[in-house]
Amino acid sequence: QQQVKQSPQSLIVQKGGISIINCAYENTAFDYFPWYQQFPGKGPALLIAIRPDVSEKKEGRFTISFNKSAKQFSLHIMDSQPGDSATYFCAASNRAGTALIFGKGTTLSVSS
Amino acid sequence: DVKVTQSSRYLVKRTGEKVFLECVQDMDHENMFWYRQDPGLGLRLIYFSYDVKMKEKGDIPEGYSVSREKKERFSLILESASTNQTSMYLCASSPHRGTENTEAFFGQGTRLTVV
Numbered sequence: 001q002q003q004v005k006q007s008p009q010s011l012i013v014q015k016g017g018i019s020i021i022n023c024a025y026e027n028t029a030f031d032y033f034p035w036y037q038q039f040p041g042k043g044p045a046l047l048i049a050i051r052p053d054v055s056e057k058k059e060g061r062f063t064i065s066f067n068k069s070a071k072q073f074s075l076h077i078m079d080s081q082p083g084d085s086a087t088y089f090c091a092a093s094n095r096a097g098t099a100l101i102f103g104k105g106t107t108l109s110v111s112s
Numbered sequence: 113d114v115k116v117t118q119s120s121r122y123l124v125k126r127t128g129e130k131v132f133l134e135c136v137q138d139m140d141h142e143n144m145f146w147y148r149q150d151p152g153l154g155l156r157l158i159y160f161s162y163d164v165k166m167k168e169k170g171d172i173p174e175g176y177s178v179s180r181e182k183k184e185r186f187s188l189i190l191e192s193a194s195t196n197q198t199s200m201y202l203c204a205s206s207p208h209r210g211t212e213n214t215e216a217f218f219g220q221g222t223r224l225t226v227v
Contacts, residue, residue, distance in 0.1 A: 006154070009152070032214055034214075034215070034216075036218075041220070042220055042221075043116070043202055043204075043218030043219050043220050043221050044155070044202070044218050045218065046215045046216070046217075049214070049215070089154060089155065093214075098143070099143075099145055099157055099160045099170065100145075100157075100216055101157070102147075102154045102155040102156075103154055104152060104153060104154035105154045105155075
């Protein structure tokens with residue numbers, strides 16, 4: 001059973017547009033929801049993370065929206081740039097510092 | 113600068129060989145993890161460790177074992193490599209559970225090909 005479902009699998013966005021990636025989870029014990037960004041040939045790196053006591057977190061052009069009742073969270077990339085082209089993974093864990101469960105990833109291509 | 117170092121970027125091994133993938137972190141983290149990454153499947157947890165000499169199975173432990181003799185080092189062992197273990201292997205570390213800082217830091221990965 002896939003605990004974290006991510007969509008879409010791939011996404012093409014025009015430069016300056018908004019990229020939106022969605023994730024849904026099943027385990028209500030999850031309390032930490034990070035997004036990781038991975039460039040080719042590199043390991044994933046933390047982009048932004050949220051805890052369920054807030055509905056939104058913004059860092060620069062990146063925003064996480066969190067809907068606890070729907071068990072969904074999403075990543076919004078405003079003013080998408082070609083340098084944002086990467087694979088994005090949502091993840092969840094049920095205690096701080098414990099093993100992250102990842103979604104299958106979204107390959108984002110931002111065309112100039 | 114925090115760092116998780118995996119000993120090899122690329123490995124080619126023969127079917128049936130015993131393979132060791134090494135990972136070292138310099139952040140004094142208690143938690144260490146091994147994931148494999150395959151196209152369309154994301155990152156899947158193989159094994160993890162919360163302390164020296166401690167290990168727990170992840171979602172896909174079959175065919176793998178691990179060793180953690182020192183806090184900074186976590187090794188993944190393929191007892192008898194098979195072609196379906198051809199994959200990208202990622203090591204990660206994070207601070208102890210219960211702390212505020214929960215970021216997991218990843219190494220650059222080892223691309224293993226079993227022929």
